[in-house]
Amino acid sequence: MKTIIIGGTAAGMSAAVKIQKMARDPQVVVYEKGEVVSFGACGLPYYVGDQFHDSRQMIAREQAAFEKMGIAVNLFHEVTAVDTVNKTVTVWDSQQAQSFTDTYDQLLVASGAYPLTPRLETPAFERYENIFHLKTIGDGRALKTYLRVEEVQEVTVIGGGFIGVECAEALLHQGKKVRLIQLDEHLLNDSFDPEISEVLAENMQAAGVNLHLGEGVQDLCGSTDEETNARIHTVVTDKGAYPTELVVIAIGVRPATDMLGPEFAKLPNGALVVDDQGRTNVAAVWAAGDCATVPHLVTGDDRYIPLATGANKLGRIAGEVMAGADSRYPGSLGTAGVKFMALEAARTGITEADAVKLGLGFKTVVINDKNQTDYYPGQKDIRVKLIYDEQDLTLWGAQITGENGAALRIDTLAAAITMKMTTKQLGMLDLLYAPPFARTWDVLNVAGNVAKPGPKTTLPAAEKPATQAEKAAIPAG
Numbered sequence: 001m002k003t004i005i006i007g008g009t010a011a012g013m014s015a016a017v018k019i020q021k022m023a024r025d026p027q028v029v030v031y032e033k034g035e036v037v038s039f040g041a042c043g044l045p046y047y048v049g050d051q052f053h054d055s056r057q058m059i060a061r062e063q064a065a066f067e068k069m070g071i072a073v074n075l076f077h078e079v080t081a082v083d084t085v086n087k088t089v090t091v092w093d094s095q096q097a098q099s100f101t102d103t104y105d106q107l108l109v110a111s112g113a114y115p116l117t118p119r120l121e122t123p124a125f126e127r128y129e130n131i132f133h134l135k136t137i138g139d140g141r142a143l144k145t146y147l148r149v150e151e152v153q154e155v156t157v158i159g160g161g162f163i164g165v166e167c168a169e170a171l172l173h174q175g176k177k178v179r180l181i182q183l184d185e186h187l188l189n190d191s192f193d194p195e196i197s198e199v200l201a202e203n204m205q206a207a208g209v210n211l212h213l214g215e216g217v218q219d220l221c222g223s224t225d226e227e228t229n230a231r232i233h234t235v236v237t238d239k240g241a242y243p244t245e246l247v248v249i250a251i252g253v254r255p256a257t258d259m260l261g262p263e264f265a266k267l268p269n270g271a272l273v274v275d276d277q278g279r280t281n282v283a284a285v286w287a288a289g290d291c292a293t294v295p296h297l298v299t300g301d302d303r304y305i306p307l308a309t310g311a312n313k314l315g316r317i318a319g320e321v322m323a324g325a326d327s328r329y330p331g332s333l334g335t336a337g338v339k340f341m342a343l344e345a346a347r348t349g350i351t352e353a354d355a356v357k358l359g360l361g362f363k364t365v366v367i368n369d370k371n372q373t374d375y376y377p378g379q380k381d382i383r384v385k386l387i388y389d390e391q392d393l394t395l396w397g398a399q400i401t402g403e404n405g406a407a408l409r410i411d412t413l414a415a416a417i418t419m420k421m422t423t424k425q426l427g428m429l430d431l432l433y434a435p436p437f438a439r440t441w442d443v444l445n446v447a448g449n450v451a452k453p454g455p456k457t458t459l460p461a462a463e464k465p466a467t468q469a470e471k472a473a474i475p476a477g
Ligand SMILES: Cc1cc2nc3c(=O)[nH]c(=O)nc-3n(C[C@H](O)[C@H](O)[C@H](O)COP(=O)(O)OP(=O)(O)OC[C@H]3O[C@@H](n4cnc5c(N)ncnc54)[C@H](O)[C@@H]3O)c2cc1C
Pocket: 006, 007, 008, 009, 010, 011, 012, 031, 032, 033, 034, 040, 041, 042, 043, 044, 045, 077, 078, 079, 080, 110, 111, 112, 113, 134, 135, 136, 163, 256, 259, 288, 289, 290, 291, 306, 307, 308, 309, 310, 311, 336
């Protein structure tokens, strides 16, 4: 059974290894248009910020290691078309500058996503040398080289999602003056509710990031010298014009599914709709990762959640199924986190905004507390938000922000949501207590105990009523 895999990163190589190990007579061929396989883009901001220096450390496993396993890995090979009737792919070999066709018995589309570029009055990428995405290993190296070689001081990040925030920190580490422009009123607008993202925004501003929220970039203006070294010098938005010597675009991604025909069921953004085994609606074609949907564990709908976590897991499941197993992916909660300097933020399940959009009968609670006992050095603020069923208190979503490992508490909440726990059960969950790590009643217990059934009454974070009420009942630890 011959399997062709389009794309050799998280989803593609997870599947390739499973098929190679589990199938009876495997023949796995990977076509990867880039220069590496098994590349972890998640490391890019830290590479740019000089937290480590060798870009190859972002490669989990080299081409040779896969080939040793018997997987045929073809770098610099782009699949440009798929014929699902004759089961062939058209491949462009960019090193030999030639096209050829190959046949498959089964196909996995694991082509990931392209970084988006804002609609600008003047197309910028073709024209200017000081504009960057941060998606590929090449992007990371180019940005880092530019920062090292050129005398750049004022830099602009467009987009305030996970990558934009991480990128702003990296550029601060490089000693740059950073401006971040975000179209939405809040940072990380799709992932966090304002009670959490406002803490992040305050921290970024305090660290010196010039934050422009609710502002849309309209144009990037630069030198008119078209021959060499044309550079952007001004970012024009709907609210002003700002000088800049470098621009990083981080406004999100679009599924890389252009090579597929209209027979495929897709979301409006182009993501292939797949089931819990990674199967598309087309016979013998699977998909996983940033090019496809994942089933959402709370809502049950097909969502576009472009994260390495889902790509690795659904890639592995698809590989197992393609090798003949009956594995199923339980679903995603979109569990994710971000760090800015010492501050951490993490989220799982649905946000309040999601709950409103879905018309759910929900309630929320926001708790401001401390991460550990008062007397142990290093105590920090911590804020938790829960979103839950107003009737039976089942947990649907959670967000957290704070320092000293606050983000990892989200894993407890992800487990709680997965197991359909109620806020009441969370309130009595036997969580760790020792002075350096938590209070006797951890902030998660407190949040669970404060959450009550009934019509929705979101507690404004600033008033901190829950914490004060709970504190009175907290025995000394
Ligand atoms: C800067 C950055 C930081 C991130 N941080 C995190 C994080 O902290 N946590 C997290 O969970 N996720 C993070 N992500 C997201 C994560 O990297 C992606 O979700 C993950 O890489 C998706 O894996 P994938 O295999 O689906 O797609 P990709 O990693 O995009 O890989 C797809 C591959 O397919 C190749 N390809 C595309 N089209 C074709 C074609 N037609 N023919 C042949 N090859 C093709 C591409 O070259 C690419 O190598 C981050 C992403 C970035 C960019």
